[in-house]
Amino acid sequence: MISSDIIRGYTDTMILFIMSRGDSYGYEISKQIKEISEGNYVMKETTLYSALTRLEKNGFIASYSGLHDGRKRTYYKITEAGTAYYNEKCSEWELTKKVIDNFIETQQEE
Amino acid sequence: MISSDIIRGYTDTMILFIMSRGDSYGYEISKQIKEISEGNYVMKETTLYSALTRLEKNGFIASYSGLHDGRKRTYYKITEAGTAYYNEKCSEWELTKKVIDNFIETQQEE
DNA sequence: TTGACATACTACGACAGACGTGGTATTATA
DNA sequence: TATAATACCACGTCTGTCGTAGTATGTCAA
Numbered sequence: 522m523i524s525s526d527i528i529r530g531y532t533d534t535m536i537l538f539i540m541s542r543g544d545s546y547g548y549e550i551s552k553q554i555k556e557i558s559e560g561n562y563v564m565k566e567t568t569l570y571s572a573l574t575r576l577e578k579n580g581f582i583a584s585y586s587g588l589h590d591g592r593k594r595t596y597y598k599i600t601e602a603g604t605a606y607y608n609e610k611c612s613e614w615e616l617t618k619k620v621i622d623n624f625i626e627t628q629q630e631e
Numbered sequence: 632m633i634s635s636d637i638i639r640g641y642t643d644t645m646i647l648f649i650m651s652r653g654d655s656y657g658y659e660i661s662k663q664i665k666e667i668s669e670g671n672y673v674m675k676e677t678t679l680y681s682a683l684t685r686l687e688k689n690g691f692i693a694s695y696s697g698l699h700d701g702r703k704r705t706y707y708k709i710t711e712a713g714t715a716y717y718n719e720k721c722s723e724w725e726l727t728k729k730v731i732d733n734f735i736e737t738q739q740e741e
Numbered sequence: 742t743t744g745a746c747a748t749a750c751t752a753c754g755a756c757a758g759a760c761g762t763g764g765t766a767t768t769a770t771a
Numbered sequence: 772t773a774t775a776a777t778a779c780c781a782c783g784t785c786t787g788t789c790g791t792a793g794t795a796t797g798t799c800a801a
Binding site: 639676699705 | 776777779780
């Protein structure tokens, strides 16, 4: 059963995808999302950072402090629970796609 | 450019899809959504009716009263603006799918 | 050296869609 | 006689997203 929140909250999934490939931090994640989406999606800073806070609160990522070129950074690492959650989301996405597709008329150009 | 609201608001699109096939009313739309989604999505009553109100306010559907078996019904008809909006949403969906897919690792069972 | 731009965030509040709860009223069926 | 199905509506809450704004350091060109 699809809940509407599946539709809404894919920011978390995008972030977790990036972190599944290695530890990262806010600013980097932001740039990678833009790149991976080929410029089609740019996550707002506030959206990103509040998502990171939420993900940590839920135990899906864990933070640690770092320093780079004299600048402070907060790095995040995906947890086991985070990986499990990400995998769930991937399955849900496949179902969501199928469902929404049933309500979409694809315009064929000719 | 994809905005997050594209991800969120697909209830409207589902409703408009149904109405693109003919006038309908709340209760009927509800049942059709369940059927078309093969039971994978059941829209909550409040979500549905507030969506109908919003769609009418935005000029995407127009209502008229009807009577059936002694029961009152409010029928809705999709407008030209509604059809245009629906078509836009369909295009956006195709892009959205591509973007999100880039963040999804499909588990292949073997 | 000054000013713009990139880096790396944080605080605060507003908004809107989804949803929970509960209510109204009629008709069908068991 | 009561339970389910039909056909809604009001009201308030929650939460993710976003707008605005601010802090602070490093880089590089004019």
